[in-house]
Amino acid sequence: MKLKYAWMCAVLGAGLMVGCGESSEQEEPTVIETDAGDEDVEQIGEVDDRDALAELPCGEEMLADWPLQEEVSDASVEITEEGGVFTATLDASAGGTQGAASNPFVYLNLTTGEKAELNDVEAALSEGWHLGFKRFIIRSNSGDSGPGGVLVTKVSNTTFEEVDSVPGNPEAYRTDDTYDASCTPELDPIGTPMTAFNYLNLDNPSGSQSWYSYGGGISPVAGDVYVVRDPEAGVAYKLEITGWSDGEFELRWAELN
Amino acid sequence: MQRYAQQRIVAAALAAAALVVGVSEAQALRPTNPGHPQSYGVEARYLDSTGGHVRVWYVTEGEHRSPRVAEDGETPEIADMVAEVGDDVFEAMATHGFRLPLVDSELYPTSADDGGDGRFDIYLINFEAGDGQFVPEYCTSESPERCAGYAMLDHAFMPLYYPSRELAVKIVVSHEIFHAVQAAYRADWPGWASEGSASWYEELVYPEQDDFERLTGYYFEDSARSLNDRARGPSDGFSYGAGIFFYFLDVVFGPEMIVAVAERFATSETIEDALQAELLDNFSEADDAVELFAIYNLFTGELAGEGEGYPQAERFAGVEVVELPGDGAFNWEQNVDAFSARFARWEVTVPMTLTPVEAEGWPAARLALIRGGQQENDGYESLEVGDTVEVGPEDSPVYLVASQGLEEDAVISAQGRVLREDPQVPSNDGRDEEGGGCSQAGSGSTSGVVWALLGLCLMGRRVRRKR
Known part of the structure; x- marks a missing residue:
C-alpha cells in the first residue's frame, strides 16, 4: 500500500514539497481474522464478458452496429400459460424511435416461458435465450447473434392452431447471419442489420423485408406462424406475433411435438 | 442541436x-x-x-x-x-x-x-x-x-x-x-479527442455558457466507459462528454497542458501516446493522472464539496457509485475498462478490512481508498493487490475509486471482511505510522485531506467560473 501524497509531491514539484516525508511505504496491518465464510460474502458487481465478445469474429462490429448494451432491460414482460400455450405482452419500446439504440434488447426464453435476465453482451455469449426484441427488431440466438444454434422458419397462410408439426425441410430455416466474411453487416431497407426474421421475409409485399407489413404503421402479417427450433435441446416451438404497437409485442407460442 | x-x-x-x-x-x-x-x-x-x-x-x-x-x-x-x-x-x-x-x-x-x-x-x-x-x-x-x-x-x-x-x-x-485549430496540428484527431477538446474550449473562452456542462453529462452518465471509446451509433454524444478530461487537465495544469498535448500529437503516433508522454512529465506514472481524474469526477454532483476538486463541481452530473455493505463481508468485482473508472461508497459501521485481490485472467485495476470521516488521516491510499487495510466507523463514509490507465482493460476485485482481532496481539490500524505523509494532512469533511493536498496543485489558478 502506498499513500498517494508521494505522487502529489511529484506534481507539486520540489518547491511545494514542504511537509512531505521521504517514505511512502506503510506496514501492513497486523492481526486480522476475518469472517471469510463464502456463504456470508455478498457479491457486489460482476465482471462481464464484453472483452470476450469483442474477440469473437465480428464482435467489435456487433458491439457498434446494434449497438449492444451492457444493461439488462427492465422492460415489462407479462407471460401467462394455459394448456401449453404461452401468451406474452413484451414491452420492447424502450427509448422510442430516437433512443432505442441506447437501450438493450429484451430476451425471451421460450422453454422457461420467462424473460431472460441478460444484457446484450451476455446474451451474445449465452444459450439461455431464444429470441431478442427491440422496437420492431427480432433477433434469434443463432449465427452472429448468439451461440444457441436456434433455427427459424415460417409457415404462411395458416393459423396458429393448424401448425402442429415441425417443418422438415432444413433449407427452409434461417439464422441471424448478419455479417459477411469481411464483417460488413447485411442491412434491410431501413438500415437495420439483418436477422433470420428478415431473411424469411425478403418477399414481404410491403417491402419491409421483415416480419411486419409496413404501410401507415407496422403490423404483423396475418397468417404467418414461425417455427423456432432449438436443435441442441431437441425442442421446437410455433410462434405467432399477434400484435405490435409502438414497440410492444403481443406473442403466443407453444411447443411442437 | x-x-x-x-x-x-x-x-x-x-x-x-x-x-x-x-x-x-x-x-x-x-x-x-x-x-x-x-x-x-x-x-x-x-x-x-x-x-x-x-x-x-x-x-x-x-x-x-x-x-x-x-x-x-x-x-x-x-x-x-x-x-x-x-x-x-x-x-x-x-x-x-x-x-x-x-x-x-x-x-x-x-x-x-x-x-x-x-x-x-x-x-x-x-x-x-x-x-x-x-x-x-x-x-x-x-x-x-x-x-x-x-x-x-x-x-x-x-x-x-x-x-x-x-x-x-x-x-x-x-x-x-x-476544430480548425486542431487541423493545424494534424487532420486525424480521433473523435473523443476532437470533440472533447473542442467542447472544453467552449468552457475555456466562454465559461458563462452551460453547453460544456450539458455535454459532460454524456460522460457522467456512462463513466465506466473508456473515455477514448469509439462512437457507437449515429447519435452517440460520449465523445463530446470527453471534454471533462481536457477540463481536468486545464484545472490541474492550465490550458498549456492541452497546448503541449496537441503539439506532441503533431509528431506522435497517437493522441494517447502524446497524452501519456505529457503526463509522464508531471506524474511518476501516467496512470496516476487517470486515478486523480477519477477522484475529481467522484466528487461532483451531490458529492461536490465546497472549494474542492473542480470549481463549482456540483454543476456536473456526478458518477454512478455503488454501495458496499458496512457490516458484513463482500466481494466487489467489476470491469474497469482502459481509461475508465468505477466508484463505490462504503458506510462502515463495524471495524472491517479491505484487500484487493487478483481477478483470474485480468489485470488488476488501481484502487484508491479515501477516508471521508472525521478521523485524522493521511490523504488517500492507493492499494495494491495483497495489501490489507483496516477501516472503521470513524472513517465513514469511505470511498473507493477503481481506475485503469490507457493501456488495457482490467478488473477490480476487492474483498471486504469484518475485522475480528486476535486478543493476543495488539491491533495496528496502519495509519499512524512514521515514515510518510504530508504534514498538511488533517481532519476535515468528506475527502478533506485529499482536497487539502490537491488544493496545493490548484494554488494560483483562477476560478474562472461564477454562476
Missing part, C-alpha cells in the same frame, strides 16, 4: 497531381458555389471582422437567408455577432498558445476558392440538423497531414436550444474554430 462531427470532405488521398507542390488536391466547394450541396443559390455577401481574422458570408434572400436584415440591406445581426466572436476566439487562441488555423490563401492552389483572402471563412447557412461544422479542404502532403478549411454555422441560431442567440454564437464559433 448536436454539432456535426468534423467531417473531412477533402479528397486529399485521391489527389493525382497536386496543383501546388506540397498540397493535396481536393474537389472542395463552398456554399457560394452552385455545386455545393447546401449552395446559397443566390449572390452571397460578406462581412469582414474588424480584427481581421474572419470573413462571414451570408445571404439576404432564399432558404439560407439570415434573419434580421434591414430593407436597406444592412448586415444581419447574426453576421455581426459571428464576426465579433470570431475575432475574440482567434485572439484567445493566440493568448493560450495554440496554433492558429492554417491560412487557406497560403495553402490553396490558385484555382481554388479560398474566400478571397487569408481570413478564416464562416458561411451562415440554414442547417436542417446540427448547428455548425468545420470543413477541412486542402491539406499539406506531409505526414501527418495538416489542413485548412472553412466553417459553416447556422444562419439564425434561433434560441430554442440555447439561452440566447449571443451565447449560441459564442458556443458554436469557439467550438468550430477549435
Whole structure:
C-alpha cells in the first residue's frame, strides 16, 4: 500500500514539497481474522464478458452496429400459460424511435416461458435465450447473434392452431447471419442489420423485408406462424406475433411435438 | 442541436497531381458555389471582422437567408455577432498558445476558392440538423497531414436550444474554430479527442455558457466507459462528454497542458501516446493522472464539496457509485475498462478490512481508498493487490475509486471482511505510522485531506467560473 501524497509531491514539484516525508511505504496491518465464510460474502458487481465478445469474429462490429448494451432491460414482460400455450405482452419500446439504440434488447426464453435476465453482451455469449426484441427488431440466438444454434422458419397462410408439426425441410430455416466474411453487416431497407426474421421475409409485399407489413404503421402479417427450433435441446416451438404497437409485442407460442 | 462531427470532405488521398507542390488536391466547394450541396443559390455577401481574422458570408434572400436584415440591406445581426466572436476566439487562441488555423490563401492552389483572402471563412447557412461544422479542404502532403478549411454555422441560431442567440454564437464559433485549430496540428484527431477538446474550449473562452456542462453529462452518465471509446451509433454524444478530461487537465495544469498535448500529437503516433508522454512529465506514472481524474469526477454532483476538486463541481452530473455493505463481508468485482473508472461508497459501521485481490485472467485495476470521516488521516491510499487495510466507523463514509490507465482493460476485485482481532496481539490500524505523509494532512469533511493536498496543485489558478 502506498499513500498517494508521494505522487502529489511529484506534481507539486520540489518547491511545494514542504511537509512531505521521504517514505511512502506503510506496514501492513497486523492481526486480522476475518469472517471469510463464502456463504456470508455478498457479491457486489460482476465482471462481464464484453472483452470476450469483442474477440469473437465480428464482435467489435456487433458491439457498434446494434449497438449492444451492457444493461439488462427492465422492460415489462407479462407471460401467462394455459394448456401449453404461452401468451406474452413484451414491452420492447424502450427509448422510442430516437433512443432505442441506447437501450438493450429484451430476451425471451421460450422453454422457461420467462424473460431472460441478460444484457446484450451476455446474451451474445449465452444459450439461455431464444429470441431478442427491440422496437420492431427480432433477433434469434443463432449465427452472429448468439451461440444457441436456434433455427427459424415460417409457415404462411395458416393459423396458429393448424401448425402442429415441425417443418422438415432444413433449407427452409434461417439464422441471424448478419455479417459477411469481411464483417460488413447485411442491412434491410431501413438500415437495420439483418436477422433470420428478415431473411424469411425478403418477399414481404410491403417491402419491409421483415416480419411486419409496413404501410401507415407496422403490423404483423396475418397468417404467418414461425417455427423456432432449438436443435441442441431437441425442442421446437410455433410462434405467432399477434400484435405490435409502438414497440410492444403481443406473442403466443407453444411447443411442437 | 448536436454539432456535426468534423467531417473531412477533402479528397486529399485521391489527389493525382497536386496543383501546388506540397498540397493535396481536393474537389472542395463552398456554399457560394452552385455545386455545393447546401449552395446559397443566390449572390452571397460578406462581412469582414474588424480584427481581421474572419470573413462571414451570408445571404439576404432564399432558404439560407439570415434573419434580421434591414430593407436597406444592412448586415444581419447574426453576421455581426459571428464576426465579433470570431475575432475574440482567434485572439484567445493566440493568448493560450495554440496554433492558429492554417491560412487557406497560403495553402490553396490558385484555382481554388479560398474566400478571397487569408481570413478564416464562416458561411451562415440554414442547417436542417446540427448547428455548425468545420470543413477541412486542402491539406499539406506531409505526414501527418495538416489542413485548412472553412466553417459553416447556422444562419439564425434561433434560441430554442440555447439561452440566447449571443451565447449560441459564442458556443458554436469557439467550438468550430477549435476544430480548425486542431487541423493545424494534424487532420486525424480521433473523435473523443476532437470533440472533447473542442467542447472544453467552449468552457475555456466562454465559461458563462452551460453547453460544456450539458455535454459532460454524456460522460457522467456512462463513466465506466473508456473515455477514448469509439462512437457507437449515429447519435452517440460520449465523445463530446470527453471534454471533462481536457477540463481536468486545464484545472490541474492550465490550458498549456492541452497546448503541449496537441503539439506532441503533431509528431506522435497517437493522441494517447502524446497524452501519456505529457503526463509522464508531471506524474511518476501516467496512470496516476487517470486515478486523480477519477477522484475529481467522484466528487461532483451531490458529492461536490465546497472549494474542492473542480470549481463549482456540483454543476456536473456526478458518477454512478455503488454501495458496499458496512457490516458484513463482500466481494466487489467489476470491469474497469482502459481509461475508465468505477466508484463505490462504503458506510462502515463495524471495524472491517479491505484487500484487493487478483481477478483470474485480468489485470488488476488501481484502487484508491479515501477516508471521508472525521478521523485524522493521511490523504488517500492507493492499494495494491495483497495489501490489507483496516477501516472503521470513524472513517465513514469511505470511498473507493477503481481506475485503469490507457493501456488495457482490467478488473477490480476487492474483498471486504469484518475485522475480528486476535486478543493476543495488539491491533495496528496502519495509519499512524512514521515514515510518510504530508504534514498538511488533517481532519476535515468528506475527502478533506485529499482536497487539502490537491488544493496545493490548484494554488494560483483562477476560478474562472461564477454562476
